[in-house]
Amino acid sequence: MKSVLVVDDKPDIRSRLAESLMKYGFTDILEAENGQQAIDMTQAHHPLLIVMDYIMPVMDGITAAEIISKKCPAPIVLLTTRADHATIEKARLAGIANYVVEPFREDQLFPAVDLAIHHFVEIAHLRQEVAKLKETLESRKFIEKAKGVLMQQGLSEQEAYRKIQRMAMNKRKTLTEVAQAILLTQE
Template identity: 30%
Template structure:
């Protein structure tokens, strides 16, 4: 797990189409695919849409309003209560009251039927941008809360490692299909200080020489996208960012995902938020509990404890 090659590129946005008219769904599907998106699912009413949302994993739902069985407003309420998803209303009906209803239900935009194909892409992209800004802000707030809770636990005397790993696990849970490893440079070697969801790596394990390609990535101050040649296929894609753990101890927080996974700009922002939260947590712990911090770091790095001057 040491040779790196750089990867880039992304898959097309996934679109679910919900409309009770077969011809409308077919026409929308053609427009969507000709515009460069991928149709990941279709539904004839709100009930079907709510049932399929978990398996289709759309980036955006094009939702009609007036449908049998379950209308678009009720469907959005159910969907956003369980799996918040970007949505664009596509309907021939519009009124101030209806606009208020769909906005409350979580829709990011409204496109009136009939419309031209050239209207679809701007409407989709505007809705996606609005949804992602709102989602990212909420997720960053949650990451800050995870590390603030970890600090409260550690400052009250709880295990530093348990508090730290709890925050990292919760933060990484915001990104599907990923595990993490907190890598530390120790002399000429690198070790895993903390790890979760990554097969074949345990805390304290030596990962490779510090002058290898992974070591070079650890030295980079910005976001590093890489591909681990020879790694298991479920942890070959890596997104990493440097973090200072202690005086003279340089670390790197790495998110690992399956082969072919393309990390997004959102996930880069989340990694930066994780590193900010992690850095603040570590600084506060080092200042308030230096002895406990040094003991934990010594155990994880397998180094002999040494006498240290009190801070």
């Protein structure tokens, strides 16, 4: 189910946005009137996309986007009457993926939505890849230190690595787990 959260304090704009986004292929349209409701609904429903007005009562769209980006990241398209550099920079720093200047037209909304979703997915993949690389690097550090301990006991570098591999296979543990155990025995 493709869900989208439409956030605007004006019901007529929410209705127009909902209608346009249904044409784009969204099947579940959630609505909120202000930034605080947007935060609450995002945490409860995890929409695929958020289209949010900037100027609203209770909490503005940029402040809400900043909180959403930290708590429950989602691609966000901002609707705004402002296109000045300061507003755009504030929006970028808050985690907003794209914006549409009001009054919006469908032919402006669709590319903004498409780019926001694809940009968000690409960033999410890159974050996963970075996390995996960090984990690999940390594992490698443990293995290198464990090899160093075994080499101090008279093994060559290759022999030390093979010993760690054999221990991991025999005990059905990862190389990192074996390396950490070797290091613990040296403390």
